Amino acid sequence: MSVLPQGKYAQCANGYRMHYLDVGAGPVVVFLHGSGPGASGHSNFKGNYPWLVERGYRCIVPDHIGYGFSDKPADVEYPLSFFTECIRQTLDAAGVTKCSLVGNSLGGAIALQFALDYPQMTEKLVLMAPGGLNAKEEYFQMPGMQKMGQVFSSGQAVTPEVMKDLFASSLMHDPRHATDALIAERMEIMQKMNSQVMATMKVPELTERLQEIKAPVLGFWGLNERMMPESGIMKLARNTPDIRLVLVSNCGHWVMVEHQDMFNRMTHDFLAHG
Numbered sequence: 001m002s003v004l005p006q007g008k009y010a011q012c013a014n015g016y017r018m019h020y021l022d023v024g025a026g027p028v029v030v031f032l033h034g035s036g037p038g039a040s041g042h043s044n045f046k047g048n049y050p051w052l053v054e055r056g057y058r059c060i061v062p063d064h065i066g067y068g069f070s071d072k073p074a075d076v077e078y079p080l081s082f083f084t085e086c087i088r089q090t091l092d093a094a095g096v097t098k099c100s101l102v103g104n105s106l107g108g109a110i111a112l113q114f115a116l117d118y119p120q121m122t123e124k125l126v127l128m129a130p131g132g133l134n135a136k137e138e139y140f141q142m143p144g145m146q147k148m149g150q151v152f153s154s155g156q157a158v159t160p161e162v163m164k165d166l167f168a169s170s171l172m173h174d175p176r177h178a179t180d181a182l183i184a185e186r187m188e189i190m191q192k193m194n195s196q197v198m199a200t201m202k203v204p205e206l207t208e209r210l211q212e213i214k215a216p217v218l219g220f221w222g223l224n225e226r227m228m229p230e231s232g233i234m235k236l237a238r239n240t241p242d243i244r245l246v247l248v249s250n251c252g253h254w255v256m257v258e259h260q261d262m263f264n265r266m267t268h269d270f271l272a273h274g
Contacts, residue, residue, distance in 0.1 A: 002186050004042055006059075006069060010093035010148035013269065018090040019069035020062035024053035025209040027053035027123075029271065030091065031061045032107030034253075035131075036148070036171070037158065037184030038193070040068030044104060044132050048256050053263045057271070060099070064196030068189055077200040080132065084113045091121070092116070100124040100271055104256065106131050109203050112148070115213050116206070123274075125213070128220040128255050128269050132206040144170030144253065152198075152210030160187055173224040173252040217243040218265065218270040222251030244270075 007021035021042060029052055033044035041061035049059040063070040066078055066085040076082070087110060091099065100123045103111030108130020114121040131139075139145050147170050151162060164183050168175030217240050221233040237245045246266065248255050256263045 003181075003188055004040060007216075008094075010090040012086060012089035012093065014085060014089060015071065016065055016071040016086060017082060017095075018062055018065065018071070019042060020090055021049075022058070022060050022094060022170065023049070023207045024058045026056040026058050027271070028058045028060060028096050030087070030096075030099045030101045031059065032087065032103035033064065033067070033112050034105030034107050035064075035067075035198070036105075036186075037122055037152070037163065037166075038188070038190035040189050040240070042068075043185040043189070044107075044254075045102075045256065047260045047262055048267070050272075052268060052274065053131055054145060055268055060091070060094060060096065064110075065192065069192075072197065073195055073225065074194045074196045075187060076217075077198070077202070079200075079202040080109055080113050080204060083110050084117060086120060087114060097121065098123055100126070102126040102128075102267065104128040105132060105253065106201075106203065108132070109206065112206050112210075112213070115215050116209055119214050122215045125215050125217045126220075126270065127217060127236070128263075129222065129225055129233070129253050130219070130229045130236065131203050132226070133235050134229050135205055136203075136233070138229045139227075142227055142229060146154075158190065160184070163187060163190075168213070170226050171253045172258060173222065173250050174258055177254070177257050186230075207235045207239060210236065211241060213240055213242075215242070216270075216274060218267065219243055219245040220255040221247050222255050222258070223249050224249055224252050227253045
């Protein structure tokens, strides 16, 4: 029996099937998860989207192509444009014409690309340690990225204990947030994944196009970040026309997990009042 909830499936125009949760009624907020092992929408945002649903929002929480319960084709490459296209087609299937996007890591890069490709659909962006702001080589100089690479290139089995240590040391400042429940969710999805998505993922640097983003942006950055170079968030701050940026102490890569209440309140205030 799955430890994760199953929702709806969108049959996309490109032929792939995307899984997503669709809860609540009101203005649409789309939650876009990151790319780590065993990632899925619910696992990343289970402490956040129900809070907004209770406050009058319709929350759509997809699993990216290659992740969660969505299709995982092994015969394609996974550039940022493919992830973004699948999200757009999922929203088309869900009848969404306007939305705000909340994205962490890879999900932040997808949110930025979505805002560039579909400005008429994009109302606001909430970005937590977004990708797409540095060259690939810079990311792999970060200690969290290096440890993740070592774990998955070692040839050793990734057990729940190995996963828990990886999350506690690389994604989080406070290891207590690497709970057994979280690891169980991630292990379930990791067993379904293939290596193609991580092997062929390509996320271009979007810095030169940030000036084109018309939507208001709320950005979060953990001051104990071990996955993303600090230079990236300064590029976002200096080049995005309409942005407020929150720097969070005692926080790693997952502000929405480590500082859940603050993140929920600030995100709701931004969505409701700008």
